[in-house]
Amino acid sequence: MRNLLDFLKDYYHWLLFVFLEVVSGFLLFQYNNYQASVWFSSANSVTGKIYEWTGEAKKFFTLTQTNEQLTRRNLLLEQQVDMLGRRYTELTHDSTVLERHETAFLRQYDLIPAKVVDNTLDSKENLMTIDKGRKDGVAVDMGVACGNGVVGVVYLVSDHYSVVIPVLNATSSRISCAIRNRGSFGYLHWYGGDPSVAYVEDVPRHAKFKLGEWVVTSGFSSIFPSGVSVGKIEQAYNSRDGLSYKLKIRLSTDFTNLRDVVVISDKSIAERAALLQAARDSISSK
Amino acid sequence: MAGLVNRLIMFVVLLLVQVLVLNHVWLLNVATPLLYVYFAITFPRNTAKGEVIAWCFFLGLLIDIFSNTPGLAAGSLTLIGMAQTYLLELFVPRDSLENLEVSVVTLGWGKFSVFGGILTFFYCLVFFILEAFNFFDWQLWILRTICSTALTLVLMLAIESVRAKR
Numbered sequence: 001m002r003n004l005l006d007f008l009k010d011y012y013h014w015l016l017f018v019f020l021e022v023v024s025g026f027l028l029f030q031y032n033n034y035q036a037s038v039w040f041s042s043a044n045s046v047t048g049k050i051y052e053w054t055g056e057a058k059k060f061f062t063l064t065q066t067n068e069q070l071t072r073r074n075l076l077l078e079q080q081v082d083m084l085g086r087r088y089t090e091l092t093h094d095s096t097v098l099e100r101h102e103t104a105f106l107r108q109y110d111l112i113p114a115k116v117v118d119n120t121l122d123s124k125e126n127l128m129t130i131d132k133g134r135k136d137g138v139a140v141d142m143g144v145a146c147g148n149g150v151v152g153v154v155y156l157v158s159d160h161y162s163v164v165i166p167v168l169n170a171t172s173s174r175i176s177c178a179i180r181n182r183g184s185f186g187y188l189h190w191y192g193g194d195p196s197v198a199y200v201e202d203v204p205r206h207a208k209f210k211l212g213e214w215v216v217t218s219g220f221s222s223i224f225p226s227g228v229s230v231g232k233i234e235q236a237y238n239s240r241d242g243l244s245y246k247l248k249i250r251l252s253t254d255f256t257n258l259r260d261v262v263v264i265s266d267k268s269i270a271e272r273a274a275l276l277q278a279a280r281d282s283i284s285s286k
Numbered sequence: 287m288a289g290l291v292n293r294l295i296m297f298v299v300l301l302l303v304q305v306l307v308l309n310h311v312w313l314l315n316v317a318t319p320l321l322y323v324y325f326a327i328t329f330p331r332n333t334a335k336g337e338v339i340a341w342c343f344f345l346g347l348l349i350d351i352f353s354n355t356p357g358l359a360a361g362s363l364t365l366i367g368m369a370q371t372y373l374l375e376l377f378v379p380r381d382s383l384e385n386l387e388v389s390v391v392t393l394g395w396g397k398f399s400v401f402g403g404i405l406t407f408f409y410c411l412v413f414f415i416l417e418a419f420n421f422f423d424w425q426l427w428i429l430r431t432i433c434s435t436a437l438t439l440v441l442m443l444a445i446e447s448v449r450a451k452r
Contacts, residue, residue: 013335017368020343024361027350028416047352054306120353122312123417127354163354192423193315 048161051117052131059115059259066259070147109225110265112137114144116258117161124192126168128152132263133160143217143224143264149252150175150188150217150228151261162263167230168195168255177230178218179209185218186247188230195255198231203245209233215249224264289330297345300325305352316426317433322349322359323409324442326366327402331378331386335371342367355417362412366405377401390446398446403439410435 008015114132132138134157144151144164152166152173165172168190175188177200184207186200200215213233219226231249239246300322308319325345329338346360353359377397378386390398410431418427 013339013368013371016336017339017364020339020364021361024343024346024357024364027357028361029357050306051352118352120309122309122315122318123355129354193426 048117048129048131048158051129052115055115055117055131055259062257062259065257069254073147110137112263112265114138114162114261114263116261119166119255119258121168121195121255124170125172126166127155128164128166128258130162130164130261130263131160133158133162135159137265138162138263139265141223142266143228144261145224145228145264146253146258146261148229148254150224150230151253151255151258153223154263166255167198167251167253175224175230176218176220177215178226179203179207179233180214180216180227182207182209182213184209185220186215186244188215188249196251197234198249198251200230200247200249201239201244203247205244207245209236209247211235215247223266225266293341296325296328297341301345301348301352304349309353313433313437316430317437318430319437319441320406320410320413320434321438321441322346323363323366323406323438324402324445326363326370326409327405327442328388329367329370329374330388331374331382332384333371335368338367338371339364358413358416362409362416365412366409369408370405373401373405390443390450399439399443402442403435406438406442407431407435410438 112132114130114136116128117131118129120126120128128151130138130144138154138157140154140157142154144154144166150167152164152169153175154162155165155172156163167173167175167188170190170192173188173190176185177188178185184203186203188198189201190198203209211233215230215233217224217226217228217230229252231251231253233247234250235248237246237248238244304320304322308321312318322345326338326342329341342363343360346358346363347356349359350356374388377393377400379393382392386392388398388401393401414427414431414434
């Protein structure tokens with residue numbers, strides 16, 4: 001007994017070492033089980049608060065640039081709406097239809113403005129923290145966009161903060177997108193490295209497009225409405241198996257300077273999820 | 287007691303500097319300084335091994351919580367804490383004090399750089415292995431390890447030179 005105690009006294013640090021390494025390994029490999037891990041992520045309120053303070057300070061210094069970007073984007077969109085509206089009226093001789101569409105669109109989606117409090121770019125699996133959470137109406141799997149384009153999808157939600165998987169997450173981000181006005185679909189995928197370049201994969205061989213055309217969200221999943229910009233086509237490659245195209249995209253969202261975003265909350269999402277669940281249940285019960 | 291307070295201040299300062307500033311540094315798309323490893327390197331000689339490991343684990347864990355990488359820094363830093371206590375014995379000069387502080391003043395520039403360099407490199411190696419895990423781009427991975435080690439070491443020696451002058 002005495003020997004045992006002596007042994008423990010001399011070597012307890014090895015036991016402690018092994019124990020702590022096991023704990024770390026557990027955290028490292030269990031992170032996918034995300035319900036339990038809010039406390040070990042930047043979505044908990046203490047880290048969230050600290051990031052919020054520094055975010056406030058940083059925001060102040062980038063305001064000019066952000067403003068400029070937004071103004072430019074606004075101008076562009078206004079021109080586009082104006083042009084399309086005129087075209088539409090010319091073709092249909094109905095000048096109220098646009099307004100009706102707009103209100104119908106806004107009724108379906110709730111936009112929750114949020115601020116990015118923390119954002120990484122340097123790893124292969126980047127994550128982003130925003131300052132709105134469950135109490136503000138944010139839920140898991142909602143889309144996040146900014147004035148210039150898509151940002152990502154909500155992954156973890158605490159009461160006042162959420163963690164977002166941005167497009168710049170090589171393993172977990174897959175956003176369904178389409179080529180504007182052409183309707184060919186593909187999946188947005190990022191491989192790490194340059195934060196302004198991503199790829200659209202699985203674009204069918206029969207798709208027609210030109211370099212420089214816009215890629216937008218497809219609206220197939222209920223996460224994003226259709227038509228949110230993603231980026232411009234810069235180059236096209238054949239996929240490895242030769243069955244589809246792979247497009248190199250210059251992302252329209254500037255992830256290095258991202259402050260103001262909106263969380264897109266689709267009111268029909270709960271209904272769709274319930275329907276899907278019901279379908280799954282009926283298949284599995286057979 | 288003074289030692290404990292010093293440790294605690296160093297803990298908080300290194301934690302905040304890392305998560306608020308250095309985590310966002312990304313020189314030439316490859317080098318991120320992991321300066322908090324300095325905390326593990328500078329434990330005095332006679333500190334109980336269990337104590338070193340526990341400190342390292344908690345610093346790593348807090349950094350993980352801030353940067354959304356649970357277990358990554360905690361696991362790697364615990365390992366470095368363990369390695370430090372054994373590696374230090376090879377570097378202390380003969381007939382030195384039991385509670386020798388680890389700094390350029392006590393070890394000299396050469397020995398401190400080698401000692402710090404080995405541990406920093408070892409740390410970056412483990413950290414990036416765990417982070418990349420599937421070796422998806424091994425050239426980038428080696429480049430990141432080497433550049434981050436160099437950058438961290440430069441920062442560490444800069445801090446040491448300031449502390450040595452005081």
